[in-house]
Amino acid sequence: QKEVEQDPGPLSVPEGAIVSLNCTYSNSAFQYFMWYRQYSRKGPELLMYTYSSGNKEDGRFTAQVDKSSKYISLFIRDSQPSDSATYLCAMSASHPGNMLTFGGGTRLMVKP
């Protein structure tokens, strides 16, 4: 069993839809949770960061962490074609070395 599980997709939605992306994990020591967005043939870029449980909102994006269920989510409201990318969840117990464990990524396609 992978330490971090993520549905690979692809997930195809119409423009304007609400998108829900999810990851489950098995390591209860994880405290730091991130979402990276990766466009085709590019390196990942940090989208959202959350510490421990709770919600965090940034514009159209909301990250949720439920540590009791070992489940994290990223919601995208009013999705745009420019949101089409692969979304990677990443998490860590602590540093050094920023030792992140990544999910396999979910490919999202937003159709105009």
Added chain:
Amino acid sequence: NAGVTQTPKFRILKIGQSMTLQCTQDMNHNYMYWYRQDPGMGLKLIYYSVGAGITDKGEVPNGYNVSRSTTEDFPLRLELAAPSQTSVYFCATTKGGSTNEKLFFGSGTQLSVL
């Protein structure tokens, strides 16, 4: 500022050949990392460095070597390339290495070993 620059962008190697993937950064960051990304498998940490002269193994170091003689450069060496090393390689940096710090990634090197 260029950020994190990786060269080459693409490379095809024959089994048993060797090569060096170059990574340079102009962000004056202390921490540098090498990841590999296989389809559907996420990113796996190969090696990392917390500063010039210091390197350490990550999750999948076998078949690779690194050096860090300067703050800016962190080359990844493949000796005796194998088909299992076919992957996309990403170099990344952070300033101080705290867990909540943002990783800055290069654009990647796509390597095929045939």
